[in-house]
């Protein structure tokens with residue numbers, strides 16, 4: 001795919017101060033979608049001042065996963081970039097993710113390992129993420145290096161494969177996948193589908209202002225449950241579809257840093 005159009009989707013829960021710094025750094029040629037938490041309408045005028053062409057979407061339920069599903073539904077780009085609002089993601093890295101998709105990957109998975117890094121992750125979270133990443137690799141037969149990282153990009157054709165919770169359900173109750181388990185859900189559904197994945201080294205910076213919405217224990221348990229549920233859901237289909245076991249997927253589209 002040459003010169004794909006790009007949408008940057010920014011989930012934002014009460015991040016006004018951070019948006020002031022983050023949005024001006026997102027290149028103007030990208031479509032910008034800011035998905036705000038239902039109770040934080042005050043960012044709408046701020047976003048419109050900073051980027052008059054941006055779309056501000058109000059999420060339909062609660063949680064980062066629901067925000068991303070709402071953003072994907074509103075985006076028109078060929079490449080959809082997941083980009084946190086808190087200042088931890090560097091807009092200068094976006095072209096690397098876009099190139100990975102343009103080169104043939106369906107999912108460009110950010111990694112703070114394999115040449116990436118983090119100024120932000122605590123020891124507890126690092127250990128938890130490592131354990132959950134290893135478990136994912138065992139359960140799904142992949143060789144990911146960083147499970148719980150929010151900076152990723154995907155080809156829009158991957159959306160039906162991901163089958164994320166519908167942002168517009170009739171009942172409106174919470175759905176599995178609405179929360180911080182979203183990255184895990186995407187990573188494992190991509191693995192089960194057997195599509196080409198490329199890991200993209202990325203450096204996570206510190207959140208600029210405010211505090212994290214993530215709770216290491218609560219959200220770690222949700223990630224673990226997601227792995228177990230998704231493994232059951234995949235059942236026997238897994239072995240046939242694993243992207244790293246399939247001989248017909250050329251190494252070049254699996255990764256610039258091929259997963260060993």
Ligand SMILES: Nc1nc2c(ncn2[C@@H]2O[C@H](COP(=O)(O)OP(=O)(O)OP(=O)(O)O)[C@@H](O)[C@H]2O)c(=O)[nH]1
Pocket residue numbers: 010011012013014015035036037059062063064067083084085086088120150207211212213214
């Ligand atoms: N719209 C929306 N955005 C959310 C929600 N929960 C988190 N976010 C956003 O998702 C991004 C990631 O959330 P953070 O709270 O920074 O969590 P994290 O990056 O996993 O944790 P830290 O590394 O501690 O920052 C931020 O831009 C949040 O504002 C939500 O319920 N709704």
Ligand SMILES: [Mg+2]
Pocket residue numbers: 084086088207212
């Ligand atoms: Mg953060």
